[in-house]
Amino acid sequence: MDTTTPITIIADSNIASLDEFFNASTLGQVTGQTVNIITVAGRDINADLLAELQPEILLIRSVTPVGEALLAANKSVRFVGSATIGTDHVDQEYLMTRQITFANAAGCSKHSVAQYVLTAILTLRPQYWQQSITLGIIGLGNIGSSLADYASDLGWQVLGYDPLLPPSDINNASLEQVLSQGDVVSLHVPLTSHKNTDTQHTSNGSDYPTHHLINAETLAMMPAHTMLINSARGPVIQASDLEADIERTNRQVVLDVFEHEPQISERLLSKLAIATPHIAGYTVEGKLRGTQIIYDALCEQLSVTPTQSMQTLLPLNMFLWSELKAHPDRLSKFYDIKQDDSALREKVVDGQVNGADFDQLRRDYHLRREWQS
Numbered sequence: 001m002d003t004t005t006p007i008t009i010i011a012d013s014n015i016a017s018l019d020e021f022f023n024a025s026t027l028g029q030v031t032g033q034t035v036n037i038i039t040v041a042g043r044d045i046n047a048d049l050l051a052e053l054q055p056e057i058l059l060i061r062s063v064t065p066v067g068e069a070l071l072a073a074n075k076s077v078r079f080v081g082s083a084t085i086g087t088d089h090v091d092q093e094y095l096m097t098r099q100i101t102f103a104n105a106a107g108c109s110k111h112s113v114a115q116y117v118l119t120a121i122l123t124l125r126p127q128y129w130q131q132s133i134t135l136g137i138i139g140l141g142n143i144g145s146s147l148a149d150y151a152s153d154l155g156w157q158v159l160g161y162d163p164l165l166p167p168s169d170i171n172n173a174s175l176e177q178v179l180s181q182g183d184v185v186s187l188h189v190p191l192t193s194h195k196n197t198d199t200q201h202t203s204n205g206s207d208y209p210t211h212h213l214i215n216a217e218t219l220a221m222m223p224a225h226t227m228l229i230n231s232a233r234g235p236v237i238q239a240s241d242l243e244a245d246i247e248r249t250n251r252q253v254v255l256d257v258f259e260h261e262p263q264i265s266e267r268l269l270s271k272l273a274i275a276t277p278h279i280a281g282y283t284v285e286g287k288l289r290g291t292q293i294i295y296d297a298l299c300e301q302l303s304v305t306p307t308q309s310m311q312t313l314l315p316l317n318m319f320l321w322s323e324l325k326a327h328p329d330r331l332s333k334f335y336d337i338k339q340d341d342s343a344l345r346e347k348v349v350d351g352q353v354n355g356a357d358f359d360q361l362r363r364d365y366h367l368r369r370e371w372q373s
């Protein structure tokens with residue numbers, strides 16, 4: 001190994017604590033190499049940039065599509081890490097054909113997203129602190145099952161649907177039962193498409209596709225009082241069908257993600273009970289955990305021992321779930337979701353929130369803290 005050649009990394013500038021995790025002392029311990037880390041806005045990472053800078057390592061979040069279009073002309077990249085749970089932006093089959101290692105940050109913000117959902121529900125319907133409601137959960141992986149734990153802590157009944165997992169205490173219903181019997185239905189599925197019919201996301205096919213899972217037909221199964229929450233991916237809901245449904249039923253709908261993200265039409269926004277700019281997972285803990293997980297994976301790839309730990313970077317955390325449960329009136333001090341909603345609505349210009357403003361809200365977001373158990 002030539003110790004004078006730096007390890008070159010291109011990284012999305014929205015990844016937390018990049019310099020603390022990716023530097024010569026954390027990555028160059030074996031080879032003595034320096035680290036050249038170039039930070040770029042995620043949407044500006046493109047094939048020309050990769051051709052010019054020839055990075056070995058690409059660190060992204062959810063806004064950089066990675067596949068043939070980005071990498072066909074590139075010979076240098078050998079590791080792609082996405083500091084996110086979702087992987088719908090990455091063509092993993094293509095990376096495999098190129099023998100490029102891929103890592104994502106499974107589970108990194110599961111508590112943050114579950115806490116976002118609880119906050120949305122209890123802000124809109126504070127009476128649910130005292131009631132035994134039925135919470136419908138679609139997708140019972142890391143986030144859905146964490147949400148189910150909070151729900152049972154509150155004495156709520158869970159109706160869950162996940163056709164890819166075995167039946168269980170929470171995986172206990174059909175899709176129709178969840179939609180027709182839940183007081184609230186929350187979506188926690190990955191974005192997937194029909195197997196073999198998808199040209200854009202070649203590695204994203206599923207026997208149970210979630211693209212437009214919520215459409216006119218499935219919305220018609222939901223009583224008008226049932227609140228719908230989407231913090232998964234925008235295209236899981238057919239946006240125009242949703243607008244028609246809200247007009248018909250006056251349903252309370254909470255969206256953190258949007259079919260045409262990062263643009264949002266004022267027409268849709270005006271119909272939503274709460275709207276936020278894809279920040280359900282944006283806590284100090286959730287983002288740092290995302291970085292930690294891809295750092296650990298990169299260390300394995302480079303055969304170096306991980307020496308950085310997010311625990312050393314975390315400020316003191318005073319947010320206790322037990323305190324909130326005992327004092328529901330403190331919810332807005334734990335998370336003032338209405339403030340996030342107002343900040344997004346203030347960005348409407350000429351009938352829409354434009355992409356640059358949506359991205360700016362996310363880039364400058366004051367990260368919340370994850371409530372501790």
Ligand SMILES: NC(=O)C1=CN([C@@H]2O[C@H](COP(=O)(O)OP(=O)(O)OC[C@H]3O[C@@H](n4cnc5c(N)ncnc54)[C@H](O)[C@@H]3O)[C@@H](O)[C@H]2O)C=CC1
Pocket residue numbers: 085086087106107109110113138139140141142143144161162163164165188189190191192206208209210213231232233256257278279280281282
């Ligand atoms: N708004 C935000 O800030 C964030 C959004 N997300 C989104 O949330 C999604 C879920 O995250 P995790 O729970 O951590 O993922 P996970 O992979 O742990 O769980 C997803 C679950 O969905 C199930 N599933 C797949 N297709 C289904 C279908 N058709 N119907 C019902 N269930 C289905 C899977 O079997 C799996 O158990 C991510 O893929 C990501 O897109 C994740 C983090 C933050």
Ligand SMILES: O=C(O)C(=O)[C@H](O)COP(=O)(O)O
Pocket residue numbers: 014061062063083084085086087109278281282
């Ligand atoms: O982890 C995921 O999946 C998410 O949706 C992220 O929390 C979204 O964050 P960005 O990758 O868009 O910063």
